[in-house]
Amino acid sequence: MAGYWQEQLRSRLVRRRFLGGAAGGASALLLAACGSSTNNNKPSSTNTANAASSTSANASPNAAATRAAGSAQPAAVASPQAKRGGTLVYHGVSITQPMNPATVAALASPMWNLIGDPPLRLNDKTYEVGEALIQKWETPAPDSVVLHLRPGVTWHDIAPVSGRAVTSEDIANAINFHAGKLKLTGYESQQFQRASNFTGMDTATATDASTVTLKMSSPSSAIFYGLSDYRVRMIPKEQIDIGFDDSNKLIGSGPFMLTPGFANPREYGGPFSVTANPKYWEAGLPLVDRIDSKNITDPAAQNSALLAGQIDVLSLVNRPAVDIQALAAQKKSLQLVDWPYGYWHWLLFNVGKKPWNDQRVRKAIFLALDYKAMGDGFYGNLWTYSGPLAPAYVQEAIPSSAIQKLPGWNPATKKDDIANAKKMLTAAGYPDGKGLSTTSLIYSHGPHFANATRVKSQLQQVFPQMTNELNVQDDSAAFFAQTAQLTFDFNFYGIFTPPDPTLDLVASYSTGGGRNYAKYSNPDLDKVLSSALAELNADPRKKLLMQAQQTLIDDMPYIPLYTANLAAIFQPGVQGFTGPNRPGPGGSSYAMWDYARYMSKSS
Amino acid sequence: VSTYLLKRLALFIPTMALVLLFIVVLVRVMPGNVIDAAIADQSQLNKVDRRTLEHRLGLDQPIYEQYATYAGQLLRGNLGRSLWTGRTVLSMIGGRAWITAELTGIALVMALLVAFPVGILSALRENSVLDYLLRSFTVIGLTVPEFMAATLVLVLPAVWFAWTPMLYHEPSRGLPAHVQSLLLPAGILAMRLATSLARLIRTMMLEVMRQDFIRTARAKGVSRSGVLMRHALRNALIPVVTLLAIDLVWLISGAVIVERIFGVPGLGDLLLTAVSNRDYAAVQGITVLIGLFVLALNLVVDMSYGWLDPRVRVGS
Numbered sequence: 001m002a003g004y005w006q007e008q009l010r011s012r013l014v015r016r017r018f019l020g021g022a023a024g025g026a027s028a029l030l031l032a033a034c035g036s037s038t039n040n041n042k043p044s045s046t047n048t049a050n051a052a053s054s055t056s057a058n059a060s061p062n063a064a065a066t067r068a069a070g071s072a073q074p075a076a077v078a079s080p081q082a083k084r085g086g087t088l089v090y091h092g093v094s095i096t097q098p099m100n101p102a103t104v105a106a107l108a109s110p111m112w113n114l115i116g117d118p119p120l121r122l123n124d125k126t127y128e129v130g131e132a133l134i135q136k137w138e139t140p141a142p143d144s145v146v147l148h149l150r151p152g153v154t155w156h157d158i159a160p161v162s163g164r165a166v167t168s169e170d171i172a173n174a175i176n177f178h179a180g181k182l183k184l185t186g187y188e189s190q191q192f193q194r195a196s197n198f199t200g201m202d203t204a205t206a207t208d209a210s211t212v213t214l215k216m217s218s219p220s221s222a223i224f225y226g227l228s229d230y231r232v233r234m235i236p237k238e239q240i241d242i243g244f245d246d247s248n249k250l251i252g253s254g255p256f257m258l259t260p261g262f263a264n265p266r267e268y269g270g271p272f273s274v275t276a277n278p279k280y281w282e283a284g285l286p287l288v289d290r291i292d293s294k295n296i297t298d299p300a301a302q303n304s305a306l307l308a309g310q311i312d313v314l315s316l317v318n319r320p321a322v323d324i325q326a327l328a329a330q331k332k333s334l335q336l337v338d339w340p341y342g343y344w345h346w347l348l349f350n351v352g353k354k355p356w357n358d359q360r361v362r363k364a365i366f367l368a369l370d371y372k373a374m375g376d377g378f379y380g381n382l383w384t385y386s387g388p389l390a391p392a393y394v395q396e397a398i399p400s401s402a403i404q405k406l407p408g409w410n411p412a413t414k415k416d417d418i419a420n421a422k423k424m425l426t427a428a429g430y431p432d433g434k435g436l437s438t439t440s441l442i443y444s445h446g447p448h449f450a451n452a453t454r455v456k457s458q459l460q461q462v463f464p465q466m467t468n469e470l471n472v473q474d475d476s477a478a479f480f481a482q483t484a485q486l487t488f489d490f491n492f493y494g495i496f497t498p499p500d501p502t503l504d505l506v507a508s509y510s511t512g513g514g515r516n517y518a519k520y521s522n523p524d525l526d527k528v529l530s531s532a533l534a535e536l537n538a539d540p541r542k543k544l545l546m547q548a549q550q551t552l553i554d555d556m557p558y559i560p561l562y563t564a565n566l567a568a569i570f571q572p573g574v575q576g577f578t579g580p581n582r583p584g585p586g587g588s589s590y591a592m593w594d595y596a597r598y599m600s601k602s603s
Numbered sequence: 604v605s606t607y608l609l610k611r612l613a614l615f616i617p618t619m620a621l622v623l624l625f626i627v628v629l630v631r632v633m634p635g636n637v638i639d640a641a642i643a644d645q646s647q648l649n650k651v652d653r654r655t656l657e658h659r660l661g662l663d664q665p666i667y668e669q670y671a672t673y674a675g676q677l678l679r680g681n682l683g684r685s686l687w688t689g690r691t692v693l694s695m696i697g698g699r700a701w702i703t704a705e706l707t708g709i710a711l712v713m714a715l716l717v718a719f720p721v722g723i724l725s726a727l728r729e730n731s732v733l734d735y736l737l738r739s740f741t742v743i744g745l746t747v748p749e750f751m752a753a754t755l756v757l758v759l760p761a762v763w764f765a766w767t768p769m770l771y772h773e774p775s776r777g778l779p780a781h782v783q784s785l786l787l788p789a790g791i792l793a794m795r796l797a798t799s800l801a802r803l804i805r806t807m808m809l810e811v812m813r814q815d816f817i818r819t820a821r822a823k824g825v826s827r828s829g830v831l832m833r834h835a836l837r838n839a840l841i842p843v844v845t846l847l848a849i850d851l852v853w854l855i856s857g858a859v860i861v862e863r864i865f866g867v868p869g870l871g872d873l874l875l876t877a878v879s880n881r882d883y884a885a886v887q888g889i890t891v892l893i894g895l896f897v898l899a900l901n902l903v904v905d906m907s908y909g910w911l912d913p914r915v916r917v918g919s
Contacts (some may be wrong), residue, residue, distance in 0.1 A: 084742065103689075148732045245690055270771065271866075294768060297872075298864040300754045304761035305770060330762060477635025 056263045063418065064077035082600040083574055087290040090593070091302055093309045099242035101233045102192050108244075109231045113593035114274050114291060115156070116233030116252035119147065119171065120224060122225060127394045127505070129224045131164065133234055134212075134252065135238045137224070139536060145214040146207075146222060153281045158249070158255040161236045164281070166253055168206035175204040175212070175227075182240070196503055196514070199227025199533070219534045221541055225500035230591040235373075247272065255286040255597035261570035266471070272296045280429040286597035292442040295476045303327050306334070312574050312601060316567040318343065318446045321380025324567065337577060338567035339383050342392045345374075345451055347559040348491035351518045356489065360428040366410045369455060375562040378450040381448055382565040388509070389545065390563050393501035395538070396545045406553070418462055425463060431468025441473045441488035443479045448492040451561055455490070471519070483517050491517065494564075502541070505548055509557065520557040568592060573602040611902050614893075620674065622894040623887065627670045630878075630886050636662065637686045637881040660686050667842060673887060682891065683884040687877075692888035695873060700892065703869035706862070707854050709782075709789035714796035721797070721806025723836070737801070744798030751858050753864040754790045771866040788865040794855050796850045803846050807839035814838075840911050848904040852897055 155164035180192030200220030243429040256274035375383035389397040473479035532544040576599040659790035684691035859871030877885035
């Protein structure tokens with residue numbers, strides 16, 4: 001564990017040398033590794049969790065695939081030595097909120113990923129929890145987790161902490177802050193968005209100068225993934241008194257620090273800039289001197305800024321394949337990088353309502369649908385088959401390669417599946433869908449709408465007497481209000497998965513779970529999930545999670561349609577982005593800001 | 604005049620009370636509220652106690668009580684705190700309003716600089732080729748939507764020349780660049796105002812130029828420019844000023860879209876976000892600000908009539 005970062009750096013340099021030094025040969029290797037072109041209508045080999053490959057470039061099956069935009073050729077992106085210095089310009093979110101990492105976790109995360117550090121980070125290759133500000137940890141008893149701080153780390157040289165050392169009191173306080181355990185007054189006490197990461201934790205206490213102890217009311221296997229969430233960034237204890245309204249007064253220990261006066265209240269809502277922290281504890285990082293964030297909301301303006309070279313990096317969230325291809329075709333030297341398992345799309349049944357309370361009807365709908373057509377239709381080849389647990393949870397999920405072979409998902413058995421679907425629906429009393437008059441509640445006109453229209457069209461072909469109306473809500477509050485009122489038969493939405501697989505299943509499927517919108521309840525499943533949450537050993541926990549996934553495939557309260565890859569486009573000279581690999585630390589497009597410390601720009 | 608002014612100012616209060624009532628009710632009857640927007644998308648293990656949150660935010664009160672509470676705060680100069688971010692609405696609006704004022708101010712100057720020459724020239728050269736060209740230009744300006752013009756000026760140069768106009772540049776990184784970054788969005792925003800004003804100025808100028816007093820002025824030997832500026836234009840201005848006041852409000856509405864496209868962090872952008880988040884306090888605060896602006900503008904317009912045409916007696 002101690003040499004983790006050195007190993008990380010070494011492996012990244014090796015990767016860079018491989019990419020840069022191999023020149024034309026690298027293109028061929030990567031082409032073989034990445035497999036598919038953007039036009040072949042098949043998920044690329046890198047898109048599947050367990051894709052077999054004998055090439056070195058694909059040694060990590062989940063590594064981001066780098067392609068030359070606008071062609072099937074992957075780019076030879078890196079030079080032998082990464083250049084130091086220069087300014088990277090990201091398209092990103094603006095300072096539109098108080099930059100409070102606990103109450104507006106996702107929106108504040110780009111800034112905090114640059115200026116802050118998490119307690120733990122997941123290893124990109126093994127997906128195991130690795131060190132960051134916490135260097136070692138142990139669980140001496142089920143009700144206790146002991147965290148040992150990395151020595152020699154300092155906060156940024158900003159008043160009032162003025163570059164002092166990071167202490168165990170800071171870390172304990174910050175963990176309590178994220179967990180919603182601090183006694184705060186006013187609006188700071190409203191929402192602690194990552195509080196569920198700390199399920200089972202009573203309080204965090206500084207037990208000595210370099211140790212923090214988490215007192216647990218119940219054992220939780222989720223705590224370590226929770227501490228490695230990209231949104232959980234550590235702050236000095238003074239920060240809570242300072243508050244988060246003034247963006248000039250945000251203090252972290254991360255690779256970049258705020259440029260004094262970079263923002264002022266008059267420009268609230270504007271973009272931001274950070275400069276390299278010369279005292280950063282990860283030796284040799286960051287590589288660039290400065291990062292500017294440009295705030296561009298409109299997709300056409302984003303594309304124009306990229307083509308004109310005004311921005312170096314553009315993340316592409318929920319963009320249709322046709323849009324990405326058109327953008328890439330305009331400037332072929334752009335680098336398109338995608339990484340799997342980002343955004344989970346679902347069809348949720350209103351399971352409390354007839355006929356969706358009948359497992360046969362749900363299963364018939366599931367078997368009748370063509371998931372490949374849905375994924376290809378919107379995302380081209382930038383998607384992955386997914387079961388009840390998104391394949392992002394590489395250690396715990398049924399891998400997408402296995403999901404792809406199961407009835408319902410398997411394109412090769414679609415004819416048989418449809419025949420079975422017809423039989424099941426007839427047995428349930430709805431031959432050819434007769435008597436089924438359904439409404440789909442859809443969030444926005446993006447991919448969810450594309451999925452819903454394809455579901456409607458596919459169901460009409462299989463069950464000609466079934467009707468389906470589309471109710472699209474572009475406004476999130478209206479969508480969630482109708483979701484809460486259960487005014488739907490099918491609900492189309494999607495989400496970035498949380499960092500811990502057990503918490504993901506608990507939230508989505510357990511009785512009373514926060515994301516269990518249709519109020520599905522299966523007491524047997526609840527027991528399995530409770531056991532998994534309390535199980536601290538990986539193997540028995542994995543068995544329990546596999547059991548839960550099988551139950552959900554049999555019962556099918558949700559249909560996991562697929563997960564969309566995340567993608568970003570880089571200017572030709574930008575190097576060093578390997579792509580995050582899994583949810584939480586790598587599941588959201590915001591998380592890519594955590595990788596800025598590795599990135600460089602050659603021109 | 605001072606009595607008239609006082610009466611008009613006194614009318615501000617009931618008018619604002621009505622505007623506020625309308626907004627307070629309207630945003631609350633929209634489907635979904637701030638708690639739907641805030642917590643529904645989170646993977647909490649247990650649902651946040653909705654009632655507790657509603658109580659904390661004062662949303663469990665009947666609407667009329669919420670209205671009374673807010674109106675009372677307002678009278679004390681307190682616009683409240685954002686339900687979403689906890690910031691004071693005044694601080695949120697403060698920085699944003701300035702940027703929108705800059706944008707719309709530049710747009711207004713641009714519109715006036717285009718509208719008057721075009722309108723006057725078109726009237727003076729009635730039914731000439733120039734007149735037809737200028738009128739065609741104004742029709743284009745009126746019919747092309749702002750969002751379309753804004754998108755095209757960004758996308759087409761990017762596709763054709765790998766160049767795009769500068770997006771928003773904050774003042775701390777250089778005032779000239781900041782002003783330059785506002786010119787194009789302001790120009791697009793000015794397009795509709797300029798063309799609608801130009802058409803009205805042309806029509807009014809043609810009407811006034813045919814009046815007897817213009818003929819008399821000419822007969823008395825007043826110079827052409829004197830007739831134009833002192834007699835014709837001044838008399839043509841009353842409906843133009845009225846339209847200008849109405850169009851200024853439209854200018855602020857148009858800024859919502861243009862700000863989004865050009866990445867300008869102004870009031871329009873804030874309003875869109877606040878509506879989407881059901882941030883009632885922020886929506887109300889921005890609406891109050893716009894309401895006050897409109898009322899003040901109307902007052903200024905009414906007062907200007909007397910100056911423009913002494914036959915109009917304010918208060919009579």
